[in-house]
Amino acid sequence: MIRLCDLIFSFLGLAVGFPILSILFIIGLIDTGSPMFRQKRVGRYGKAFTLVKFRTMPVSTVSVATHLINASSITRFGHFLRRTKLDEIPQLWNVLKGEMSLVGPRPCLFNQEELIEERRSRGVLQARPGITGLAQVNEIDMSTPVLLAETDARMLQSLNLKNYFKYIFMTVAGKGSGDRVR
Template sequence: MKIVVTGASGYVGQNIVPILRDQCDKLILVGRSPDKLGKIFPDLECCTLEELSSVAHGFDRLVHLAVLNNNMKGTEAEFHKVNAELTYQTARVAEACEIKTFYNISSVHVLDEQNQSLYAKSKRAAVELLEDLESIEIINIYLPFVRGAEWIGKLAFLCNLPSFVAKPVESCLLALKPSVKMERIADFILQPQSDQNFVILSEGQTQNLAYRIIKRGLDLLFAVAVIGLLWWALLIIWALVRFGSQGPGIFAQERVGRYGTTFTCYKFRTMQQGTVQAGTHEVSQASVTPIGRFLRGTKLDELPQVWNILKNEISLIGPRPGLPVQKDLFASRQAWGVFDIKPGISGLAQVNDIDMSNPDKLARWDARYLALQSLVLDVKIILATVRGGGQGDKVK
């Protein structure tokens, strides 16, 4: 494996280069100042972008880390020149060198279209420019908080704590935001690639005990609060549904949950009795009852699922559970690893107006939540839901 790395003098570069150096046949570093790079990595070959064509023809990978970050000063034009134009220029040089794969490294903040920082806007512009290249494989990698071998900055104090104290504190801190280890990034770069050109690298939260405990605690607190404080509202809604149209007040339906197993999901009935068992997008508007339209718009129809929360079948936040008959959605979610987590009453896809009418797109957004899962994100989704986001799948 022969690899080129740009921007190796930054934090990620200085930590990932030693890992790559030990596992590849040849490694070349590219920068505006090869002498500066040479002082950091005296045992590696360094050159400018203009010199790359003469030393890296036919290499396997180019990892592009050169960037102007938000913590750096610059105008919008300067950010665009470095983060968009230089990225595109570097990819063109790599293409001319017949390098097989170009890795465009960005922060996950770029994925948030509402993030209008100079960094995010310029990195999104780079992705658009790279779409014009056809003779080189482009893989856009999005990274959350990157963890090196040791904690640095404000978290450096963790290195001096006893292990039995540091580990729980680390787990709690990592529960707040997604993170990825340097080794994980290096392993991805070194391994054979699939046909995915969009990748979020993250450790996730499935192995974080602190996150699981806190999330479960919040789920139970929500369920108990709904039952204890809103029992009277539940009775009123049940009565309105039960006597507003023919059929039961509570609708029980088989759904696909964690690990692909089925469970019985409970909701206030919003459809006419006898409506076909299918995805909501396949059901006509006429099937929705008058009270059902209001309940779906306010998500009050989901409140009976507090029983599913108590049974640990569902969470407050997670991918919405699909029906067993939705085979395409099941296959897409299985391929993206979405079934590794519990489904939820509301989710990232829903508050971004992604419903079950496009199974693969929904599964990709569910996978995005799996990668970016954190307590901060869960709170943001809850607030977005309260403000009216995720108002249920759209009917046909």
């Protein structure tokens, strides 16, 4: 049932949000010259997939976990996108393709080995990664790999339709601030 909800909401979100996505794309083109950010991430079963987001930093910014980036690397428009969580909307395409879910553990980078191992040992990698989840609404980010993996595992053990909608609603309502930057 959750996968069906993912399909319906991601399709509707992309279809209805197309005019907004187009405007954000054009502004991002002016802001960074390359509005879309693509990055290999750890997906279900530990397999690679390409995550898509709106770019919030210059193209030249090094590709590392967000908590390792200096806040001055984020553009003014990027700050707006992150604060409103609009940078995440293109991930609806990843959800539609089945690489992600709306709710699940945030996909990490392959160089975040401690987090990958913690997630593997708790069975977290068996799930599709998500746009939001329990860790995100409680402001737990990838800078605390053990706590994040424990929280992801706890979320997956109790994930049902009620909690699925709860995490989505909490995210849309502004709960959680996303990954920290220095």
